[in-house]
Amino acid sequence: MISTPRPATGPARPSPQLLGRSLVMVALREQLDRIARSSATVLVTGETGTGKDMVARYLHAKSPRRDQPFVALNCAALPEALIESELFGHARGAFTGAHAAYPGKIRLAAGGTLVLDEIGDMATQAQARLLRFLETGEVFSVGGLRTDVVDVRVVAATHQDLAARVQAGLFRKDVYYRLNIARVELLPLCARRGDLDELIGHFLAEVTQRHALHVQGISEPAHRALLRYAWPGNIRELKNVLESAALQADGGALHARHLPTYVTAHTAPPQPVDERALLLAALHQTKWNKSAAAAQLHWSRMTLYRKLSKYALHEPPGAN
Numbered sequence: 162m163i164s165t166p167r168p169a170t171g172p173a174r175p176s177p178q179l180l181g182r183s184l185v186m187v188a189l190r191e192q193l194d195r196i197a198r199s200s201a202t203v204l205v206t207g208e209t210g211t212g213k214d215m216v217a218r219y220l221h222a223k224s225p226r227r228d229q230p231f232v233a234l235n236c237a238a239l240p241e242a243l244i245e246s247e248l249f250g251h252a253r254g255a256f257t258g259a260h261a262a263y264p265g266k267i268r269l270a271a272g273g274t275l276v277l278d279e280i281g282d283m284a285t286q287a288q289a290r291l292l293r294f295l296e297t298g299e300v301f302s303v304g305g306l307r308t309d310v311v312d313v314r315v316v317a318a319t320h321q322d323l324a325a326r327v328q329a330g331l332f333r334k335d336v337y338y339r340l341n342i343a344r345v346e347l348l349p350l351c352a353r354r355g356d357l358d359e360l361i362g363h364f365l366a367e368v369t370q371r372h373a374l375h376v377q378g379i380s381e382p383a384h385r386a387l388l389r390y391a392w393p394g395n396i397r398e399l400k401n402v403l404e405s406a407a408l409q410a411d412g413g414a415l416h417a418r419h420l421p422t423y424v425t426a427h428t429a430p431p432q433p434v435d436e437r438a439l440l441l442a443a444l445h446q447t448k449w450n451k452s453a454a455a456a457q458l459h460w461s462r463m464t465l466y467r468k469l470s471k472y473a474l475h476e477p478p479g480a481n
């Protein structure tokens with residue numbers, strides 16, 4: 162079975178709204194729009210709640226595969242024994258409990274996009290079979306004789322540092338190299354505070370509409386607290402905090418007392434933009450092409466070189 166993506170036929174589905182006006186988010190959307198056109202394997206990394214899932218959906222929605230299946234598999238949620246048959250399928254009677262044949266997620270995603278979520282937690286044995294698929298497109302079924310060649314775009318996501326897991330012997334180096342083709346790194350929310358106001362406005366509007374609430378704005382102290390807090394749970398945490406606060410604030414303004422105390426108790430001044438992280442993200446995204454990185458950041462090449470020396474950053478071997 163060989164399937165290739167068919168051009169979009171019906172009306173285009175709306176792509177997920179990847180909000181954010183910070184430099185980082187503008188550069189990210191540009192990078193994603195570029196990557197979406199190709200079928201290259203993508204590795205999305207970022208802390209919990211930074212939007213990895215959303216990025217995978219965005220890539221699919223913006224790709225020529227948008228009308229084909231979008232299938233996700235959480236590699237961490239499955240016991241080792243099941244992951245291979247979930248991915249590659251199994252024949253009827255291949256193991257106890259396999260009452261019917263199952264095509265597996267890869268075949269189910271044929272022509273479309275397959276998301277391998279929490280790839281860092283995939284068992285090493287399954288990784289070996291995954292490698293074969295990534296290299297050849299071949300899919301074998303557990304206990305079956307059938308081999309198919311399947312065309313899917315793979316988006317792998319993880320909150321883990323895969324390079325460190327390779328070093329620790331927990332993740333196969335060859336799989337890491339094969340996945341690390343188009344790399345998308347999502348910065349934590351505290352490194353892109355410029356996105357906060359837009360996200361707050363958007364989530365508040367969304368939650369008030371969803372629960373038919375009337376919230377008359379945000380008080381100045383509540384707004385300050387929201388901008389100051391470190392958001393370790395990133396965008397997901399922000400969304401949840403706003404939902405709970407809006408429910409309490411119904412009928413009036415959203416005040417600091419409606420926010421959890423750990424949010425309002427935080428008195429440190431706002432973090433300055435993490436320039437080093439911005440620079441590193443741009444360099445990763447452009448594979449250390451300094452002109453492209455400078456353009457992404459809207460800096461001159463001179464400025465870029467100055468910052469490279471300021472932060473003592475050197476191009477790692479094999480970066481491009």
Ligand SMILES: Nc1ncnc2c1ncn2[C@@H]1O[C@H](COP(=O)(O)OP(=O)(O)OP(=O)(O)O)[C@@H](O)[C@H]1O
Nearest residue numbers: 178179180208209210211212213214215320396397
């Ligand atoms: N740029 C964004 N604009 C608007 N909403 C966003 C953005 N990024 C993330 N979100 C929202 O934040 C929440 C968390 O995002 P998502 O589930 O994609 O994070 P994740 O990185 O996959 O987290 P985890 O590692 O825990 O799986 C979702 O509700 C998502 O819709």
Ligand SMILES: [Mg+2]
Nearest residue numbers: 213214278318
């Ligand atoms: Mg996720």
